[in-house]
Amino acid sequence: MTGQRAAGSVEAVFREDRGRLLALLAARFGDLDLAEEVVSDAMETALERWPVDGVPDKPLAWLLTVARRKALDRIRRDRAVAARLAALRVEADRSAAAHEEPGFDDIPDERLRLFFTCCHPALSMEARTALMLRFLAGLTTPEVARAFLVPAATMAQRIVRAKRKIRDARIPFRVPGPEELPDRLPGALRAVYLVFTEGYAASSGDGLMRPDLADEAVRLARILDGLLPGEREAKGLLALLVLTDARRAARVDAAGNQVLLEDQDRTLWDADLIAEGRRLVVPALTGPGVGPYAVQAAIAALHDEAVSFDATDWPQIVALYDVLLRIEPSPLVALNRAVAVAMRDGPEAGLILLDGLSGAAELRRYHLFHAARADLLGRLGRTAEAADAYRAALALTGNEPERATFQRRLAALTGRSREPGRGR
Template sequence: MDDAGATRGAPLAAVEAVFREEHGRLLAALVRRFGDLDLAEEVASDAIEAAVARWPVDGVPPKPGAWLMTTARRRAVDRLRRDRAYAARLALLQVEADRTEAGPTGDVEGDLPDERLRMFFTCAHPALPAEDRVALTLRCLAGLTTPEVARAFLVPVETMAKRITRAKKKIREARIPFRVPTASEVPERLPGVLQVVYSVFTEGYAASSGPRVQRPDLSEEAIRLARILRRLLPAEREVSGLLGLMLLIHARRDSRTGPDGAVVPLEDQDRGRWDRPMIDEGRQLVEVALTGGPAGPYGVQAAIAALHAEAPDLASTDWPQIVALYEVVLALTPSPVVALNRAVAVAMRDGPAAGLALLDELAGEPQLRGYHPYPAARAELLHRLGRLDEALAAYREALDLAGTAPERDRLRRKLDTIGQPD
């Protein structure tokens, strides 16, 4: 690239960097001002387009976020002047929003000038279907375009567009308020917000389908969103727990696949490639999450991840402590998936027969039907017990259910190891 090209590229790169950092804040402030998510999205896009056109010529302004906000507000005012009926409808919505905001004192927003918190709780509102909450969070808070959100979950753009449109329609028709819950509401509503962020992360850590087993871009967006949440809600220990959990898991990313994208099991991973600064940060967050009161499920799961991170190898991992912590998680949030993880940990502590007995108790759980880690775990334990015919059948079941190409390849290699390839 010549000097002129480099000069043009720098402002465009700055636009993208500002957009990724400021998009959620910009959108939240516009929704707060005008009371309409569609209008806010349109004028935010207009402001970005204006920046792409102006900044390469005029230079990046000293306060790019403020420049975008001013430009977006002007565009919104222009649109409302042209459409009086639309302006009248928005005025009514704003009256309702103001009435909702005039709630009892003790609103946690008092110390939170960043209005992104409103968007977190709106996008994760329990009235919205779970898949719509994730899509809307990525669209509004992570700043992904609709095609990017569709690509993240490997669905057609039209399908994702319908999900996002459906979510915004539900917000509008049900008159879901763009507001921070009161202090008394936060304990009830926060788990839904955290679940949305963690759903984004888990799809990045273990993709449900596609050519790759990991989507680091999604995992990193989830971590970025969790960092924002922690700045907004520093006293909420489960926010620290979730961020710590994701950091401790994401620290292993470089060792989880080989150069060809093949899955590398935990026992074979090069722990020297684990991100130690990220692990150190995660462990500090675990201490915050477990100090000052009863532990929450994310804090306890983060403690499990910390034990894995601290162990020099699989054999010396503190499996008794991990089993005990899984029992705490099961007591807090009973789940067949957590029970599956506990059974695997029991197998490491007490041997494959003990783990297999627990897995067999879960055979009738509807949530585990179609969940390939369940037959894969059974196959592994059956293989270790020398029950090869049963192991083959379980590996084939897992192979039929696996969604990503690398995971299917791993299971085929397991079949080959037994000596009877599929």
């Protein structure tokens, strides 16, 4: 076997199974640093051995065996590490025994433990998302740094601090018990959702989207749903992400310009993802106590099912936003509901609702709030006010394709080819 083919095999296993290896070793030894080091060592050994011996029938098992041996060797060489790990292991075993419940023994692999360790409430949301991208999605530290738009050295320090906090606070590598899961699961789902949001609509940069982040978020949602098949909100999140991501190919034109929903070529939407999302929505919505991700997935399904923008079932979408506003009230949900009301009842009705939200500081800092007002004001013929609203949106967005969209709309309102003092 050539070295190139062996390297390709190692890379494939690394991409698919690195998270499983890390989770297995972190759960076994209670130390994420040690797990990461020995996984890297095992991969290096594979690059040396597989070109000579061939790729084993069970690559993951081979890598796990090598990594375990290397971990034990390190522990034997370092008594301080051994003592610390022994204490952590005893504590983790006690904690796991205290929360042992029927059903949790059937989890197919250890990634769920790692998921909840990375998303422990003792960690900041930024630390949670960084750890998930690094250890569960398999991104390198420079790739995670690009996702957060910070230097690689800065992100490396953040990840080190987060791992140190896990170690020093003795955060156990375990699945929360049934009594804890309702409080812990939303944080894990939220972290995945935030990764997808940044991937689907980048907060800054030259591209409208970050497809790499969107892909990783969908992958993480699939892992979480697979490991917690009975959790309806995990299914609802996956449904929401695939139904939204189904429109990706239609969101930019050949020149890289943003294409708004009403102008998109719906034949470019991914029919397989839409079908998958629609299948997932049913169990996510079935039963008492529907969750916010399931409701948002139902809204996304209505958009995807419409044969045209004009044929969208806006009354049903408004009704679903009413539900969402009751179970998860927020200015952003109210903004989206106001836009849907404008589509159902006309721009004046939507604008009244938007103006009623103008006191929310969160929305005053949100470029799409001002863009929505500009659109409705423009439809009502209030050109000067619409232009001011587009200028406010321009001042708040760092995404170049979105800026270009606002500039084109502003130019159409004012009759100028470009906004004074701003280039493209």
